[in-house]
Amino acid sequence: MAYDDEDSTAAPPAAIARDDPSKVENEDVEDAEADEAISDFRKFASSLPGGGSGGGGAALNKKAAPHVSGKTVRRGEKDFESHGTRLQENTLEVSRTAMHDVLSYTRMRTPDNYMTGWYFPGHWAQEPREDEKPEELWRRDRVVALEAEKGQMTKSMGRVLRGAPKNVPGWDKAWLLPEEALYLVERGDLLLRWPRGSIEGIFPPPVEVDGLKREVARGEDGDYELGLPLSLQAAYSLFIGNEGDRGKITLEKFQVYSQLRRAGYLVSRASPLLDPPPPSDTQTLWQRLFSLISSPKSDTPKFHPAMGPLVRPGLYRSYESVYHQLSLIPRHKPTPRPNTPAPEGPFTVAYHVFKSRPGFTKTNLPLPDFRIAVVNARTTDVPDLAEMEALLGSTPWDPPNARSGAGGPGIGHMYQRLKHGWRNVIVAVNDNGMVSYLEFMESAFGEERLFERFDAKPKPGGKKFSGRNQKGGRGGGRGGRGGRR
């Protein structure tokens, strides 16, 4: 994942594949080439148990396999163009065959290891959106009920809607959002079923002796009469929709969701309910008073005569008073309570992303490590200033300081501060299944008073500039597609 703002001290989740194709560490030629994201399926196939396919009969490649980290697999060599040689043809054919074999896999498990989820798209459709509680977020969009929660995955996915009355069937079940259900189906963790009857038939009301009734309902065909086990293709047709469709998710958002999940992040749909309240006004008032006392030269515009020099003639003993008179153009000053409208359209935070951590509970989410908006490269232009301000304004105040990992005050930390910004958000740009991540932050160059340094007495023997990170911010424009349509 191109979370290039992640400092190296924060240990990435163990599961992150180091050679994830979307990861670009720097922009030299080799990386750009490697970034073409073409994988060598031959090596991959051989890294899978049982050689992925060959060997032990037709069904061998259809077995459930343990997880293989991408790091164990290296990409193969590639050529500039066809030489028309047999060797080249053969290598390609071997790769293609390996690909064919690996991808012919059928998701299959014993019932003990396979979660079953029932598709009830309309079950919570009538619930009002207004009185949602943080524990029951997005309940109208929860369309799959899990028979039972099994395994690690459900620790961060699905919600039991505690607020629902106990006579509602499925009240005690964990309900999945469409992206969660589709991701679990893809992983081979969830058997998705289309009920042939009402929800009462699947989840009998609690008056019945639970479990017993269902036993009776099952014919000799096992569960098949209760409902059809659905295919991956069917799951896509049910869960992928347009922006705003209830109980569906756009394909670009799903692809970003699943890529983050594969990389080991925990992901939750964004909601204003999950954001902390802005810092109280008293603090800023106090700060404002303090700044007035300590620095009489505030940033308020000064009076300049219509004619004559900007800097009044006179004797100056410090740069500060000179620069103060030179400052003509008002500069952006970040504020904890911005007066921006709520974001609209694609440039809206879609997901909260958490680094994997012990003790994570889905019902009591911590503050997210990242906020991500997802846009379609083909239908979205580069955001204009208003869109970007609204998007950043919707994220919480996160000034650069030691707590936010951007060092302390002082010139030595200037680049860290600029890089961190006062607010930040990640935009995932999705072009037909290829995703690039760009980080945007609210920076305030006006907050860095470089001229104050000119008045400081040079330390004997010391270098005047402690510019140990003169590179400045990373180019944010990597991989971004131009706004041309």
Add this chain to the structure above:
Amino acid sequence: MAHPDYLTDLASTVYENLESQHDWTLLESHIHKQSSSLVENNKTWLPRPLITGLPPRRLYLHPDDQVELVKTHATYTVDETPEIEWVVPMHLNEKFTLKQLAEVFDSLELPEPLAEGRCKRLLMAIVHDDSTVVYYFVHDGIVKPRQN
């Protein structure tokens, strides 16, 4: 139609740049189609002023020729023999269209026919306000990149 002054000025800027900074020789400015300029009263204007000249060393080698060189272990003589290049001067603030680019190519008359599978190329000289000039090859067709 005569060319507007700014195009003529642009051409002279590039001419000087080629001559003084890049040591080109045999420089020539062109404002009419060559075949037409022989007949005094029947001159056809080029879509834009063009320049021809000889760079001090070879600027472009087709990737297939690169491969051939490596195969035959030829010395670098072929590689270094310069060829006459066509240059189209443009300013960075200009916009252009595919149609205009096609017209420039169609107005190019090469002294000898192109080899099989090769197409016309020209050097686009892009001038910026500070008189910086950058040069890009533009090929009239799908031409694979050079291997380095």
Add this chain to the structure above:
Amino acid sequence: MTSSSPRPHVRISKAANRYLVFDIDDVMYLRRNHNICSVFVGTMPQAPQQSAFMGLPIELMAEEAQVLVEKNVAFVVDDSNYHPARIAAAGPQDKQYIDAIKTVTGDAQRSMRESTEARKAMFAYKGASKKKEKKNKKAPDTQSSEDVTVASSADAEAAATSLFDTTPEPAAATTKNSPVTREAPEAWLATLTTSGALLTPSPGQEEPIASVDVPASYPLYAHLQDKGYFMMPGLRFGCDYNVYPGDPLRFHSHFQATGFEWNEDINLLDLVTGGRLGTNVKKSFLIGGRVESEERQKDEAETALDVRAFSIEWAAM
């Protein structure tokens, strides 16, 4: 391979304006015969914690879907509507579909039983030889710790193999501990990749064909596709298409391509940006579009693709 009888059309699933192909045979057919590989966008169930290797479905660009429709080798179905409707309409296709699942699970169970037995024999043999090895190795006391390592790694290996051949963790454990005489094992469950028979239209009906919305750069795409190039989305190189001279499995890409209309204004700075970026990544920047001339507009047969393209490289001077 499939020269004798015409191959069935590739079914393209349209979901919310995106185009997906789920059938691996279709995917390989497009790759081998129509130089279309597209982006694998699905999580691989065999290796779900990485994104370097991706699985089904593939997501076609709209251009790819359109080219295949025009070549009459594929059709596009609005699966957001048609597919749920077919699932909801219980009918004879259900049984066919369920039978397909049962065939797959049955095969797997049978082959698992066979290989479990084969492996039991193998283990018996291996275990014996390991023990022998250990005995032979038995030497000074200092060696004993190494013995432990050998033994434990052998165990781990055995455990790992059993993991591969049976189902995941808990099941593997139970098979190991439970008596061998476990009668019929629980029926396996499967999620097929495609819905297969379930999508068969009702008698007398056909799958509803959906339209394809192609972007303005389509002519350039179709032109390159016709010449045998493989195209991938251009996001990583700031263009419309990343163009490969052959299967991207084997070849580096040659061009970053961006389509323009014949009379569309192109900023010279965009040309510089594209040309310079391309040079840095050993590619050429390709621009092109459909030729529009007065004569052609009068011409009725405008369907013929008349595309002109230009390649741009930094001149290094």
